[in-house]
Amino acid sequence: ILNVEQSPQSLHVQEGDSTNFTCSFPSSNFYALHWYRWETAKSPEALFVMTLNGDEKKKGRISATLNTKEGYSYLYIKGSQPEDSATYLCAFTDTGRRALTFGSGTRLQVQP
């Protein structure tokens, strides 16, 4: 079983704060790293899929970076808004596998 770890487990910030989370994964045989956003009572939705070392992806105020050599990815949210409140999941797969392994998520709450 692959070990995918996310930190922190939860985060409370004020509206307008910028924040970031970490996803750690095995650095050997890397193939892809996914980020998902999961709002309460809804289904997870994909934010980014990254496959290359040094990848940087951006969607509005949210961006992500990838370091496959050291086995980590950062997710950044600039100027957090209450609607950003959700659990953010990362998921990893290595070569030869057909399935993702998910981390346990970072739960973000943005106070107005």
Added chain:
Amino acid sequence: DAGITQSPRHKVTETGTPVTLRCHQTENHRYMYWYRQDPGHGLRLIHYSYGVKDTDKGEVSDGYSVSRSKTEDFLLTLESATSSQTSVYFCAISESVTANEQFFGPGTRLTVL
């Protein structure tokens, strides 16, 4: 929204009874997955399918079986439900496992009494 439905959406059953959950897609995606969501664990993979009649186990497959006789349907069966299988079950689909995102169904809340 990707065309994924799950049925039933809610079910209450008793320990020892068999239960089947259905996932149906209209996207013609090759890969289909069953996950369970439990507090502190995020999403854990139960079983997945990489084509009709092609399935494999995930990390928490004990007590579960699956079948995929058509591209659009992926069934999850709890052979003899236990209270530890009380959870929310999500189905997901993707075109490939690596470079393509997964699309998730609305979830099924199962309670085993």
